[in-house]
Amino acid sequence: MAIESSQLDTAFAALSDPTRRAILARLTLGEATVSQLMQPFALSQPAISKHLKVLEGAGLIETDRDAQRRPRRLRPEAMKHIADWLEPFRMLWERRFDNLDRHLASKMQKEK
């Protein structure tokens, strides 16, 4: 285990659960309360609250306040942080030429 758990660790971990990804997708439509976020799932309310806590711990959402409701909203900057980490890999999947080059290079290597 790493000494320090970076923001990326917790963010990626948070995204590894389909319920949490669905919650984030729902929040792209705007703020939503816990009750609203629960609705699509066959999960208990505490389970949803736990997921929300994970998402908030990862910095992916934040909590608002409206009477006894605690609406959540996205923090897109955190998503950007993740996208930024992926950026160096982009050229590897976008450039057909590079893939071809690598293929040919390894072929040549095998043929000594």
Add this chain to the structure above:
Amino acid sequence: MAIESSQLDTAFAALSDPTRRAILARLTLGEATVSQLMQPFALSQPAISKHLKVLEGAGLIETDRDAQRRPRRLRPEAMKHIADWLEPFRMLWERRFDNLDRHLASKMQKEK
């Protein structure tokens, strides 16, 4: 827990570990053997092999074969899959206007 563990589940889970992210970063430079991949880490060889298994299970890398060596290489398509999932969120972090709009909208809402 979800019934089916999607490719995204395992991919995000794989990315949640800093050792594995470092391994992927190393692999952007090209194929590397287990011994080479171990080198930067204070981890046992089995620990690295386990990480590689996780990465391969997530479809993020694949294994080649060279005598008794088992060089790993990236599968950038899997990374693209992840980037694709992030895409719908991009406008939320890129467009200042949208953020401003949301801010104003929630302000107006509070003022009934």
Add this chain to the structure above:
DNA sequence: CTATTATATTTCCATATAGCTATATAGCTA
């Protein structure tokens, strides 16, 4: 003040994961 609504926290259980050490397997090389 009491009841109701919305959400959070606690406790418990089952499973997953990261790490280690020890051992096994695969492929060379002499």
Add this chain to the structure above:
DNA sequence: TAGCTATATAGCTATATGGAAATATAATAG
């Protein structure tokens, strides 16, 4: 063949995680 190198697998431990049920807290309504 024996021995070396590279890697994988097994077995174990400690910790983390997802879920449920029960309970607690917060805020509003009457």
